[in-house]
Amino acid sequence: MKILIADDDQISRMITKAAVEQSGHDCIVAVDGDSAWQLFQEHSPEAVVTDLMMPGLNGLDLCRAIRAAGKDRYTYVILVTSHGSRKDVLAGMEAGADDYVTKPLDPFSLHIRLLAAQRITSLHADLARYRSALTEQARTDPLTKVHNRLKLSEDLGELHDGSHGYCLAMVDVDNFKSYNDIYGHQAGDAALVAIADTLASQVRATDAVYRFGGEEFLLLLREQSAATADLVMERVRSAVHDLTIEHSGDPDGVLTISAGIAASPGGHPAGTEHLLREADLALYAAKAAGRNRVAMADSFHAE
Incomplete structure (x- = not known):
């Protein structure tokens, strides 16, 4: 001693x-x-x-x-x-x-x-x-080993002052229900683990990945503008596509993701609940436009 x-x-x-x-x-x-x-x-x-x-x-x-x-x-x-x-x-x-x-x-x-x-x-x-x-x-999702919603709530609570800009990206695995139906839940779990690992590998150490529920994930991109977050999420989307996880029930033939982004610029804080809704709406727009794409919340879109 x-x-x-x-x-x-x-x-x-x-x-x-x-x-x-x-x-x-x-x-x-x-x-x-x-x-x-x-x-x-x-x-x-x-x-x-x-x-x-x-x-x-x-x-x-x-x-x-x-x-x-x-x-x-x-x-x-x-x-x-x-x-x-x-x-x-x-x-x-x-x-x-x-x-x-x-x-x-x-x-x-x-x-x-x-x-x-x-x-x-x-x-x-x-x-x-x-x-x-x-x-x-x-604070860890037991399956994917990324953060869970408890950790998300704590991390979002630390961003309430609005002094730094950040983005939230809501991510959903496309046609995942049919994937489970075709390949089984064990294969579905393995696919979620692979996708979670890919999400975590494509962002910075200062960013964070959370399992939001089921096949949904949320990415917290600190000090990112809408434009830079869009670039990040396009890279993430492409990386998941490149995993080439076979999915005969998807038009692309592989598992893909869709993402919706909402941005909170520094100095103009937006409530986190509002941002979550905006990101979810943007995700819905990406799904409606054909999936395997990234959409930006209109009310926060960079000029």
């Missing part, structure tokens, strides 16, 4: 540092509470061994600051007291400390507490990874 030692007494620092290093851990040393807080922010140590009484931030203040920081990684705090009074120990625990040792420091006692610290911080790290994985899973 990386351990921060905070103590204004040089001899105590040396004893604590030696005990920590003997236990096989790396040390960062601070001579007072203020420098300890600065080093904590810079290095994010797994554990802190801090004296109770120090210039600047005392041990209790340092504990409170660490807990208030709310970092993803849990920091195990061991408070060092001069006499281990119940009042000091209780104050330390209430301030956010996990354990305490008394001066003069017993290296064995510190070693035992660092073993506990290692177990606790490892457990918290595992829990943080699980939470992150669950958060990602809740």
Whole structure:
């Protein structure tokens, strides 16, 4: 572990540092509470061994600051007291400390507490990874592995200020019901996965692809004008066509997509619900015009 030692007494620092290093851990040393807080922010140590009484931030203040920081990684705090009074120990625990040792420091006692610290911080790290994985899973379509509508709602919510232009492109797989009828739902699922992968591969890392429902996808194209979004979606449409997924029930003989685009120019925010309706209407127009094409919402069409 990386351990921060905070103590204004040089001899105590040396004893604590030696005990920590003997236990096989790396040390960062601070001579007072203020420098300890600065080093904590810079290095994010797994554990802190801090004296109770120090210039600047005392041990209790340092504990409170660490807990208030709310970092993803849990920091195990061991408070060092001069006499281990119940009042000091209780104050330390209430301030956010996990354990305490008394001066003069017993290296064995510190070693035992660092073993506990290692177990606790490892457990918290595992829990943080699980939470992150669950958060990602809740926002990912299980079949296609692109984003789902929950993630779409969150991302659209971040665009409410209208300071940057963006486009929404509604995409639908043409004649997909007949594809499922002819080839079966397993083949239909495989086709959706291939199309989703193609959509994701044809846009920038700053853009996003969402499964909107069934055979519908939505693309969020950040900082794109109507004209540039049209170019992007023509490239996407062509890439899907080039997959040459056989479809005997389609006039083209392969699976194709249609897309409708709505644009929100920066500085003139349009509600996301309105843009979604505009993109859906444009998609309907693309379908009505013969499918396998891209249409632009008239009310947002670039001059």
